[in-house]
Amino acid sequence: MSEELTPEKELDARGLQCPMPVVKTSQEIKNVSVGGVLKVMATDPGSMADITAWCKSTGNELVKMEQGDGVFIFYIRRTN
Amino acid sequence: MSENGPKKASIVVFSGDMDRVMAAFIIATTAAAMGMETSMFFTFWGLQAIKKKRGTGKGLFGKMLSIFLKDIDGIGPSKMNFGGMGRWMFKKMMKDKKVTSLPELRQMAIDMGVKLLACQMSMDVMEIDREDLIDEVADVVGAATYILEAQQADITLFI
Helix, strand or coil, rough: CCCHHCCCCCEEEECCCCCCCHHHHHHHHHHHCCCEEEEEEEECCHHHHHHHHHHHHHCCCEEEEEEEEEEEEEEEEECC | CCCCCCCEEEEEECCCCHHHHHHHHHHHHHHCCCCCCCCCCCCCCCHHHHHHCCCCCCCHHHHHHHHCCCCCCCCCCCCCCCCHHHHHHHHHHHCCCCCCCCCCHHHHHHHCCCCCEEEEEHHHHHHHCHHHHHHCCEEEHHHHHHHHHHHHEEEEEEE
């Protein structure tokens, strides 16, 4: 599982406010190959719900979500 | 509702208030980010959000009105503007909290393919020409075009 989660790309969305983490994620996922993983780091607490909603709406898979030190980390697998 | 293809969002921007226009662009960029085909229809006071910073109008009334028409950076909030103080304060507070500015949000919307439409009739009444609007405006249209957009949309909003 863990080796599968090696991100192909990383997006540092720390310090950005709504709706930028989601907007940047939607742009960055295009640079990841289908099946690849994008790691997103954000500090906006709303991103927890928002990235989840974005994945649900776009069909990309939210593989894992972590939080610590006020940073939220998302591992998103591009599905289409 | 769109039967196949991507979902669609259609937003009427009637207001020229900074806070309302901000909400409109946040929703539009987010809808586009979520894979929706998004269009914004700017009418009446909302035209200020896609207007260049320059004087408009041909006749006396049009030129008088022009004094009160701003561009996206010049519009004030719906409450507590106090002759521009409120605009300055909100801009500063948003900047301090690292909220994306309104001109940046508009550029983001354009970059993400949000379709900007301008209302022909309001432009005629307010004596605003196509050249007075930013180049990125996709088309100048009437209400029927908006209704067609809205008919096919999964989300419609009037702001």
